[in-house]
Amino acid sequence: MRRIARLRRPSGPAVSAAKQPIAPLACPSPAARASIHTTSQTSRTRPATIPSRSPHLAHFYSTENQAVPRSLVTPGAEEDVPFSTRLEGDIVGEGTAQEPQGGLYVTPPRRTTAKRPDEVADSSYVPATIADGLESVGGLENWWEKRDHWKGDFVGFRPKRKIVEPLVLEAAVRRAVAEAFALRQAGRNEDLVGVWPEGDLHQMRRSLQLGITVAEDGQVSLNGDVAGLLEDLSWKDGLQEPAEGSATGDSSAPRKAAKKTVLSAEEVSEHKESWDASWKSVALDDPRMKFAVTKRIFQLTGQLVPDHKLPEVTNVHTLLRVLQKPPKPQTLTEEILKRRQELVELPNVTFSAKRVTRGDKEKAVGRFKLIEEELRKRDLPLEGHGFARKNKEREWLKGGV
Incomplete structure (x- = not known):
């Protein structure tokens, strides 16, 4: 009969394991769990695990009163701060809206419970038995849609409307190139990667x-009012001051950044007459300048140069070729009418704005009247499929819409 060979000791250093009795698995009582929780916090051999999230965001995860680890408490802070002040940030009054530390929004008030009729001290109080005539006060309906509950509005970097007109795009590219090179010539290289004020029509x-x-x-090289252009690209305490000689005439009163405005194609064509065609040969090989120009174009027009197109952009001419795309025609008929006029002049060829159906062909030869008469005899719809049942599966897929 074969026997299992005796296992040898490991050849490494001796491992000393303390013999501890294995306790049976049992669910401790609530009091025992509380004592274990307290012991784990004050134990020196096994410190309590500190949550990774910030203490300021703790109220977003749990609303229960939890003990703060002593490692997060500054020594001597509990003795100096009064007890009422310590609980000010934790206890929120019922029925009152609480503004968080960020100050961006106002949270809804907590639910309150009215007193029972036997707890009211006023002897003349008569409780209502029906809800007729009672005014509805408060509630959480449309709470987040009200502007009074928000302290700040989101301002997007991209404009809401994307510009696709070729002339307006060319004007935006020229403006971005002039501003980028003006900042580099002034030594403001750090502003190339920053956010620039959008400006108004005058700028x-x-x-x-x-x-x-x-x-x-x-x-x-730039020729003209370069100092005024640099002044337009300067932020002061989050506000934009009008440059000297502006339309307002008051250079000391600060104003907010103007709304997004663009020039019309007619006005751009007037400015384009004075431009030299050599400006399209401005090199954009420097990655910092290329980023500044494309960022500004995205801010003004909403046109974002794709990443796979960036290596092709070596100068202004290639950048305009990427941005200025001819609009795609909606139908094949429109494309033929615009580009292939010789096909329209053929006597045996006709073009239709929509798909030609069998009914259209029958109407063209005059047989559709006979078809209509036969359809009326059989009590069938003249056009469409009104007699057929709708597709129920399609309604289920759309969620009943």
Whole structure:
């Protein structure tokens, strides 16, 4: 009969394991669980686990009163702060809206419970038995839709309306190029990757009036009111001050950033007459300048240059080729009418704006009247499939819409 060989001791260092009796698995009582929780917090051999989230966000995860670990409490802070002040951030008055530390929104008030009729001290109080005539006060209906409950509005970097007109896009590209090179010539390289004020129509016209000259060695020089352009690109305490000689006339009164406005195609064409065609040869090989120009174009027009197109952008001409795309025709008929006029002149060819059905063919030869008469005899619809039952599965997939 075969026997199992005796296992040898491991050849490594001796491992000393303390012999501890194995306790049976049992559910401790609530008092025992509380004592175990307290012991685990004050034990020196096994410190309590500190949650990874911030204490300021604790009320988003749980509403129960939990003990704060002593490692998060500054020594001597509990003795100096009064007890009422310590509980001010934890206890919220019932029925009152509490504003969080961020100050961006106001949370709904907590639910309150009215007193029982026998607890009211007023002897003349008569409890109501029906709800007729009672006014509805409070509630959480449309709480987050009210503007009074929000302290700040979201301001997007991208405009709501994307610009697709070729002339307006060209004006935005010229403005972005002029502003980027003006900042680099002024030594404000850190502002190239920052957020620039959008400006108004007056600032837009000032940037388009600048002259852009490209030398033989590729150096770019700006001619015109460069100082005013740099002033338009400066933020002061979150506000934008109008530059000297602006339309307002008051350079000391700060104003907020103007709304997103663009020039019309007619006005852009007037400015384009004074532009030199050499400005499209401005090199954009520098990644910092390329990022500044494309970022500004995205802010003004909503046109984002895809990442796979960025290596192709080497100068302004290639950038315009990426941005200015001809609008796609909606139908094949429109494309033929615009580009293939010789097909329209053929006598045996006709074009239709929609799909030609069998009914259209019968109407063209005059047989549809006979078909209508036969359909009336059989009490069938003349057009469409009104007699057929609707697809129930389609309604189920749409959720009953």
